[in-house]
Amino acid sequence: MRWTAIHLLPWLLPLLLLGGWAGVCGLALVPDWLLPSPWRVLETLTAYLGMNTTKNAGWSGCFWPDAAASLGRVACGYALAAIPAIPLGLLAGRCAWAERLLAPSLNGIRAVPGISWLPLVILWCGIGFVATVTLIALAAFFPVYFSAAAGAASVPSSLTATGRMLGLSRAAVFRRVVLPWAMPQLAAGLRVALGFSFAYLVLGELTGVPDGLGARIMDARMNGQADLLICGIVCIACLGAACDRVLLLLLRRLPGMVR
Amino acid sequence: MSLLVCRSLHKSFAGQTILPPTDLCLAPGSLTVLIGESGCGKTTLLRLLAGLLPPDGGDILLDGRPCAGPGPERLLLFQEDTLFPWLSVAENVGFGLRAAGLPAAERRERVARLLDAVGLAEKAKALPSALSGGMRQRAALARALALRPRLLLLDEPFAALDALTRGRMQRLLLDLRAQSGQTMLLVSHDVDEACRLADTVHVLAAGRGITASYVPPLPQPRAPEDPRLAAARTTLRRMLADSVRG
Numbered sequence: 001m002r003w004t005a006i007h008l009l010p011w012l013l014p015l016l017l018l019g020g021w022a023g024v025c026g027l028a029l030v031p032d033w034l035l036p037s038p039w040r041v042l043e044t045l046t047a048y049l050g051m052n053t054t055k056n057a058g059w060s061g062c063f064w065p066d067a068a069a070s071l072g073r074v075a076c077g078y079a080l081a082a083i084p085a086i087p088l089g090l091l092a093g094r095c096a097w098a099e100r101l102l103a104p105s106l107n108g109i110r111a112v113p114g115i116s117w118l119p120l121v122i123l124w125c126g127i128g129f130v131a132t133v134t135l136i137a138l139a140a141f142f143p144v145y146f147s148a149a150a151g152a153a154s155v156p157s158s159l160t161a162t163g164r165m166l167g168l169s170r171a172a173v174f175r176r177v178v179l180p181w182a183m184p185q186l187a188a189g190l191r192v193a194l195g196f197s198f199a200y201l202v203l204g205e206l207t208g209v210p211d212g213l214g215a216r217i218m219d220a221r222m223n224g225q226a227d228l229l230i231c232g233i234v235c236i237a238c239l240g241a242a243c244d245r246v247l248l249l250l251l252r253r254l255p256g257m258v259r
Numbered sequence: 260m261s262l263l264v265c266r267s268l269h270k271s272f273a274g275q276t277i278l279p280p281t282d283l284c285l286a287p288g289s290l291t292v293l294i295g296e297s298g299c300g301k302t303t304l305l306r307l308l309a310g311l312l313p314p315d316g317g318d319i320l321l322d323g324r325p326c327a328g329p330g331p332e333r334l335l336l337f338q339e340d341t342l343f344p345w346l347s348v349a350e351n352v353g354f355g356l357r358a359a360g361l362p363a364a365e366r367r368e369r370v371a372r373l374l375d376a377v378g379l380a381e382k383a384k385a386l387p388s389a390l391s392g393g394m395r396q397r398a399a400l401a402r403a404l405a406l407r408p409r410l411l412l413l414d415e416p417f418a419a420l421d422a423l424t425r426g427r428m429q430r431l432l433l434d435l436r437a438q439s440g441q442t443m444l445l446v447s448h449d450v451d452e453a454c455r456l457a458d459t460v461h462v463l464a465a466g467r468g469i470t471a472s473y474v475p476p477l478p479q480p481r482a483p484e485d486p487r488l489a490a491a492r493t494t495l496r497r498m499l500a501d502s503v504r505g
Contacts (some may be wrong), residue, residue, distance in 0.1 A: 161311050162341045166327040166355035166406065180345045259344040259385060 009208065028226065036227040044227040044233065050198045051151065059228060068241060069211040072198045073204065074243070077136025081193060085141045089148025094178060095181075099149070114200055123205060132204025139200040140193035146188020151182025180256025187251040194247055198240040213239070260323070262287040262442050263308070263410055268317035270303050281468040282318060283461070285410065290433075292453040293496070295463030296503055300444040304463070305412050309335035323410060331355055334408040338415045340395050342387040348398050349374065349383040355406040373401040376438070377431060393424035397431065404435065413445040414438040415482045417452070427485075429456060429493070433479060450499065454491040455481050462495075464502040471498045 018038055024030055025037035032040075046052035050061030092099040117138055125131040133235050163173040205214025213236050220228035251257060267280040272437045278300040285291055293301045306312040308319060310329040319326055321333065330436075342351045353370045361369070377397040379390075383459040387395055396416055403411055413432075417425040429452065436443060447453050453460045454475050462471040482488070 158337045158339055158341050165334050167331045167358040256345040259388060
């Protein structure tokens with residue numbers, strides 16, 4: 001693929017979408033209160049980011065505390081999911097008894113839609129930080145667990161046998177053969193889980209927490225501010241993409257990722 | 260004295276005898292080939308000798324001492340690719356040496372020497388994905404030889420290679436053996452390969468173990484066009500057919 005195609009192709013769809021949006025607003029096909037123009041959203045975005053001092057609203061410059069609150073919830077929920085899911089998944093992938101013990105229950109729980117947990121989580125944890133973090137952890141656990149299990153189970157027996165013959169103990173085979181082999185699959189699961197975390201972050205924050213990007217979106221809806229609502233969505237998308245990029249950079253440094 | 264002695268080694272799976280009680284002796288520095296139809300227990304015997312399968316009964320003595328479980332003194336080279344895909348060729352070759360705790364300088368020196376011997380010095384930093392099938396098998400061979408095993412077990416290591424590469428690998432194996440005096444036990448179902456490489460060929464039959472042995476009556480190196488090699492092939496084919504018929 002040519003250099004221009006490689007670098008321009010990712011921008012093509014967003015630009016087309018933006019062009020269509022500007023066209024619809026320019027031709028006044030949809031009322032402004034329902035779909036504000038891209039320029040008005042851009043103006044609101046700069047104000048929300050604190051870069052536009054001419055527009056003074058209650059939410060001006062609030063992006064940073066909102067983003068910090070949301071990222072804090074994502075980080076806690078994601079860690080709460082990944083820390084048990086990785087070892088449990090790897091164990092289930094390598095030990096038949098662990099797989100038989102865990103798989104039926106986890107497959108059942110996985111089948112429950114995330115939204116179904118919301119009333120129970122609110123009942124148990126109330127509205128706020130703990131409920132949001134619990135929802136994120138519930139959503140992020142399964143992709144990590146199943147990818148770790150599938151990765152660990154897919155190690156060819158000839159590879160582990162070679163490790164043993166080359167003088168590795170069983171523990172060292174796990175660390176130096178199984179883990180690097182499973183790493184690309186595990187990394188894919190970790191990335192999917194991060195995406196889920198952002199999705200459930202918004203769900204959790206929509207329930208009435210005082211800060212965060214989801215809460216800002218909910219406020220905007222209540223006040224009929226479609227421009228701020230779209231800003232919130234754009235910010236979550238950008239933040240999610242940035243976090244995925246950082247995670248990918250970190251994961252690429254782990255053994256087994258480059259092959 | 261034999262390097263390896265097996266006495267009454269046997270193995271069954273799900274009540275079906277895969278390897279009946281089998282005796283085998285390997286002299287130090289010898290290259291022995293096990294030949295037989297598919298499912299006759301060749302690979303099972305190799306895995307038992309490598310310690311990757313527990314035998315149902317019988318003894319395996321290496322240098323007169325019983326041995327069990329896998330270890331670097333009996334290395335098995337598989338038919339499939341077993342290079343670690345996330346490690347470079349040099350790291351793969353030095354993998355066992357690192358596990359054995361060899362100092363880095365000595366490890367580097369031994370890896371470089373082996374890569375040179377198998378013709379992969381220029382590919383030391385390449386990942387296995389950048390190598391051809393033949394190159395990968397050469398790297399795996401170098402990795403096995405790096406630990407200087409007492410016995411090298413080869414399970415149809417060249418079966419997946421094209422005829423030209425297979426011929427080159429066979430020559431390489433003979434060269435390495437001539438240089439190091441490495442004892443080798445190779446499983447094959449290729450009569451040509453057996454006659455070309457082996458000091459001794461053992462014929463295995465399904466459910467009956469080793470039914471015949473044959474020593475090709477010509478010295479190494481054996482030129483493919485040597486008429487004595489053609490005669491040896493004919494003899495071995497006949498033995499193989501007799502063995503299958505029972």
